[in-house]
Amino acid sequence: MNGRRARRRDLSDTGTADELSATTTVTTSTTPTDIQMLQTAASLEALAVSAYQRALALPAIGGASADTVVRDFFGSTLQHHEQHLEAFNATVTGIGGKPQRSPDPALAAVVAEAVIGLASPASVVALALAIEQVLSETYVSNTSALSDADAKKLCASVMGVEAQHAAVLLAFQAVSSADPTGIDRGTPDGLPATVTSAGFPTAFYPTDKARPAGEGATS
Amino acid sequence: VSRGRAREAMAISERQLTAMTADLEQVNHDVAVPAMAEAIEEWTDGARFGRRGFLLTAGVIAGGATLAACLPAKPAVLSGAQARVRHPEKPNGDLAVASLAASLENLAAATYGDVLDAIAAGKLGTVPPTIASFATTVKAQHSMHAEAWNSAITGAGFSSVTTPDPVLAPVMAFDFAKATDVKSASAIALMLEDTAAATYQSAIATLQAPSSIRVAASIQPVEMQHAAILNFIIGRNPVPHAFNPLSSARPLSDVAKR
Numbered sequence: 001m002n003g004r005r006a007r008r009r010d011l012s013d014t015g016t017a018d019e020l021s022a023t024t025t026v027t028t029s030t031t032p033t034d035i036q037m038l039q040t041a042a043s044l045e046a047l048a049v050s051a052y053q054r055a056l057a058l059p060a061i062g063g064a065s066a067d068t069v070v071r072d073f074f075g076s077t078l079q080h081h082e083q084h085l086e087a088f089n090a091t092v093t094g095i096g097g098k099p100q101r102s103p104d105p106a107l108a109a110v111v112a113e114a115v116i117g118l119a120s121p122a123s124v125v126a127l128a129l130a131i132e133q134v135l136s137e138t139y140v141s142n143t144s145a146l147s148d149a150d151a152k153k154l155c156a157s158v159m160g161v162e163a164q165h166a167a168v169l170l171a172f173q174a175v176s177s178a179d180p181t182g183i184d185r186g187t188p189d190g191l192p193a194t195v196t197s198a199g200f201p202t203a204f205y206p207t208d209k210a211r212p213a214g215e216g217a218t219s
Numbered sequence: 220v221s222r223g224r225a226r227e228a229m230a231i232s233e234r235q236l237t238a239m240t241a242d243l244e245q246v247n248h249d250v251a252v253p254a255m256a257e258a259i260e261e262w263t264d265g266a267r268f269g270r271r272g273f274l275l276t277a278g279v280i281a282g283g284a285t286l287a288a289c290l291p292a293k294p295a296v297l298s299g300a301q302a303r304v305r306h307p308e309k310p311n312g313d314l315a316v317a318s319l320a321a322s323l324e325n326l327a328a329a330t331y332g333d334v335l336d337a338i339a340a341g342k343l344g345t346v347p348p349t350i351a352s353f354a355t356t357v358k359a360q361h362s363m364h365a366e367a368w369n370s371a372i373t374g375a376g377f378s379s380v381t382t383p384d385p386v387l388a389p390v391m392a393f394d395f396a397k398a399t400d401v402k403s404a405s406a407i408a409l410m411l412e413d414t415a416a417a418t419y420q421s422a423i424a425t426l427q428a429p430s431s432i433r434v435a436a437s438i439q440p441v442e443m444q445h446a447a448i449l450n451f452i453i454g455r456n457p458v459p460h461a462f463n464p465l466s467s468a469r470p471l472s473d474v475a476k477r
Contacts, residue, residue, distance in 0.1 A: 073457075080461040087462070136440060143423060144432040156423040156436065157462040160416055163440030164447040164458040171448065171457075196353035196452065200444035203360040204255040204367070204437040 032213035034148045035097035038088050040104070041142070041155065043216025044135050045085035047103035047111055051131055052078035054115045055124045070121060070172065074128070077165050084158050091154050097218075104216045107134070122173075129169040134209050136162035141210035167199035174198035252363075255437055259370045261430035262313070310377050313431040316422045317368045318380050318474045320435070323415045324365035326383035330391055330411055331358035334404050337395075344400050350452070357408075357445050364438050371434065386473045387414070402453055409449040414467045416442040421468035 032040075056062030056074050063071075089099035103111070114127050139159035146152040174195045310318050334354045338346045369379035383391075391407060398404040419439040426432045447457040 076456065076458065080458070083461040140436045140440060143436040144429040149424060153424050154462075156420045156439070157465075159436065160420065160440040160443035160463050161458060161461060164443050167444035167447040168451070168457045171451065193348040193352040196349045196448050197356040199448045200356070200360065200441055203363040203441060204252060205440040207254065207437075 032145070032217075034095060034146050034151050035092055036214040036217035037142045037146055037155075038092035038095075038151055039097060039100040039218055040211065040213060040216035041139065041158075042085055042088040042092065042100040043102060043104040044107075044138060044211065045081050045088060046101055047107055048081040048131050048135060049078065049085060050103055051111055051115060051127060052081060055118070055128065058118060058124065060121050061124050067121070070125075073168055073172075077128075080161060080165070084161075087154055087158070091148075091151050094150065095148055100216060100218055102216075104211065106211070106215050125169050125172050129166055129173070132162050132166040132169060134211060136160075136166055137205070137207045137210040138213075140205050141207040142213055145213060163205060170201070171195065171199045255367055255434065256370075258430045258433040258437070259367060259374065262371050262374070262428055262434065310372060310375070313426050313428055314372055314375055314377065315471050315474070316426060316431070316435075317371045319384070319469060319471055320415075320419065320422070320438075321365050321368035321372065321380035322382060322384040322474050323387070323411075323418060323469065324361050324368060325381065326388055326391060327361040327408075327411050327415060328358050328365060329383055330395065330408060331355075331361065333395055334408065337398070337404065343398065343404055346401055350401055353448065353452070354408075360441060360445075364441075367434060367438070371431070380474070384469065384473050387411075387469065405449050405452045409446055409453065410467070412442050412446040412449060414469060415439075416446065416463060417465050417468040420463060421465050 052074055060066055061074055093099055118124050136159055139155050143155045146155060331354045337343050338351055373379050394407050398407060416439050419435040423432055423435050450457040
């Protein structure tokens with residue numbers, strides 16, 4: 001690992017992003033099928049649904065006194081992932097596969113452990129960001145590998161949405177004591193100049209955190 | 220937890236943020252750009268050597284500095300079989316999509332340039348530094364996207380697309396002339412970002428080569444991230460759709476007469 005990569009690892013508050021990236025992957029010698037890729041996508045969505053549900057159960061995120069911007073975002077994003085889960089399973093069923101409702105087996109334990117330790121909004125945001133980054137990069141990677149037209153269209157329609165979730169979470173991390181909606185309320189002068197650029201750190205979306213295409217396939 | 224406590228828990232200093240941004244820019248250089256260059260290289264190889272019926276003009280190689288620096292030099296001498304491949308008059312197939320995409324990126328970069336000029340001239344009222352920072356970064360990213368698309372086009376022996384989408388450009392100019400503040404200018408930029416994202420997403424279903432799909436797939440999410448932050452600036456839901464719609468996608472006919 002070079003120094004540049006090492007610096008990137010320091011970006012995570014919880015280390016969960018690193019753990020998700022470093023989780024051992026099992027590579028197979030066969031080319032993953034569309035069914036396997038869709039099942040893996042469903043398993044990643046199931047993982048996200050579970051994590052966001054746990055996050056919203058925390059008073060700091062989903063409670064009455066939580067930051068309304070953060071609470072609304074987590075609630076809306078949970079609904080998105082629920083819809084994505086259903087869509088991936090509908091598509092995999094449509095091409096003759098079995099639906100996948102279990103979370104990605106390689107990441108489930110890592111996320112479950114991270115969820116137990118969630119104590120602050122910052123740690124929740126960091127975990128959610130790690131999950132969104134994995135999902136978006138996996139879909140970007142799979143889009144060029146899928147052969148079924150409907151599967152490809154679905155993946156393409158979802159990957160950018162997960163990237164938007166990541167952008168908002170990056171903005172949450174960056175705004176610190178400021179409020180992103182403060183821009184709309186005419187109080188942006190206190191914002192660091194780079195806050196609005198924090199949401200899109202790369203000109204080309206990376207795929208180095210993409211999960212193996214068949215990782216979440218049913219046996 | 221109060222709103223104030225939540226903010227405190229997520230606190231990060233401007234110095235840390237600047238350092239973080241610098242690190243992520245390094246990631247962009249280390250990971251994202253080389254991956255893009257590899258996809259472009261694979262794409263232009265296919266076009267250059269006749270797989271899609273194109274012929275490389277001797278000496279033609281990818282354009283701009285950033286991506287060009289990542290691309291290895293290719294031999295300019297063609298074999299007899301390669302030289303017999305008929306060169307079409309203008310890009311077609313995947314390269315027609317690249318032409319449309321480059322024209323949209325040119326338009327976006329020019330529009331953000333107009334925003335920066337308007338800010339400097341005081342035409343948008345009092346503008347916080349974060350907005351100028353946003354426009355500067357996004358303009359640079361769109362220029363890189365245009366460069367990427369043009370690398371594929373020039374790599375196949377065609378001239379690069381340097382003009383904006385001819386259908387959208389007058390519409391954008393008309394709308395931008397009426398912008399008087401950050402919100403109205405941001406709404407115009409948002410329309411452009413939504414249009415680019417929808418166009419690339421639509422193209423993914425029609426592009427033939429996996430390498431060209433990889434190029435579109437690596438840019439589309441970035442346009443959507445721009446849109447998310449613009450939605451924030453305007454005061455809208457930053458992620459309004461669970462599935463990104465295609466309704467604003469531009470057709471290939473926009474650049475058919477190029």
